[in-house]
Amino acid sequence: MTPEELQEARLNPEFLGFLEEKEAAALKSSSISELYEVLDSLLILDLDENRIHKVYSEILKVSFDKIEDRLKDEKKLSLDDDDIYFVRSFYEHAIEKWSLENYDGAKELFFILSQIVEDEKFVDAINIHLLACAQNKDMDTFYDKDVEHLNEVEEEKYAYFILDFKFDVKEYLDTNLSLVQEQYEKLKHLLN
Numbered sequence: 001m002t003p004e005e006l007q008e009a010r011l012n013p014e015f016l017g018f019l020e021e022k023e024a025a026a027l028k029s030s031s032i033s034e035l036y037e038v039l040d041s042l043l044i045l046d047l048d049e050n051r052i053h054k055v056y057s058e059i060l061k062v063s064f065d066k067i068e069d070r071l072k073d074e075k076k077l078s079l080d081d082d083d084i085y086f087v088r089s090f091y092e093h094a095i096e097k098w099s100l101e102n103y104d105g106a107k108e109l110f111f112i113l114s115q116i117v118e119d120e121k122f123v124d125a126i127n128i129h130l131l132a133c134a135q136n137k138d139m140d141t142f143y144d145k146d147v148e149h150l151n152e153v154e155e156e157k158y159a160y161f162i163l164d165f166k167f168d169v170k171e172y173l174d175t176n177l178s179l180v181q182e183q184y185e186k187l188k189h190l191l192n
Contacts, residue, residue, distance in 0.1 A: 010045050023051065027058055032066070032085040035059045063089035067116060071191065076118040079157040087117055088160045094129070098139045107133040111187040125163040127173055127180050134183050 009015050019041055026034035039055045042048070063086045070077060077083040094109035110130040114123050132142045148164040165172070173180065 006045060010047070019045075023055065027055070030058065030062045032059065032062050032082050032089075035062065036085050036088070059085075059089045060093060062086075067112070070116055071112075077116050079117070079119050079122060084157055084160075087113065087122075091126075091161055095139070098129075098133060101136075101138060103133045103136050107183065108187060108190055111183065112190060114184075115191060121158070121163060122161060124169050124173060125161065125165075128165060128169065129162070130183055131176055131179055134179065 019038070022034070023038045023042075026038045035055055035058055039052065039059060042052045042055060066086050067077070067090060077087055079087060090109060090113055094106045094113065097109065098106035107130055110126050110133060114126045114130065117123060117126070128146070129142075132146070143162075146165050146167070147162055148166050151164040153159045
């Protein structure tokens with residue numbers, strides 16, 4: 001959307017009414033895909049921060065409940081269908097903690113993601129995030145020094161995550177395997 005189109009949407013009473021109805025329906029149904037659709041619209045339009053917070057809080061609640069159920073059932077998530085939204089919310093929450101330099105909180109969430117998602121590329125990248133948090137590397141430094149910014153996203157399902165790095169992922173993880181295993185050992189109690 002162009003800046004003009006965004007401004008027009010922000011001022012269009014019909015569209016704003018539609019968005020408000022959609023938001024109420026999404027909050028009532030707790031549909032993760034609808035909640036994200038509303039959240040993304042609110043963010044793009046830069047609307048009321050209280051509404052954004054309310055929708056985001058509901059997303060986290062729904063996601064944490066669903067992920068807890070998956071942990072109990074020992075069933076892994078994929079990056080397809082509604083699972084992508086559950087993974088995305090957990091990932092975004094981990095990134096938020098990391099950006100606030102809550103390394104332990106971020107590390108715990110990254111560890112859980114590494115254990116409950118069935119996608120090798122994603123899990124490898126999450127392990128790199130986990131190691132960075134274990135080393136108390138702030139997110140800005142990580143983003144500037146380690147993340148490859150020029151790569152095109154190969155599949156849409158990967159667009160929400162940092163998966164491309166300035167080094168060979170497999171080689172890096174092989175070199176740091178003992179550190180990954182050490183973190184896994186320290187954090188495995190979270191899966192009980």
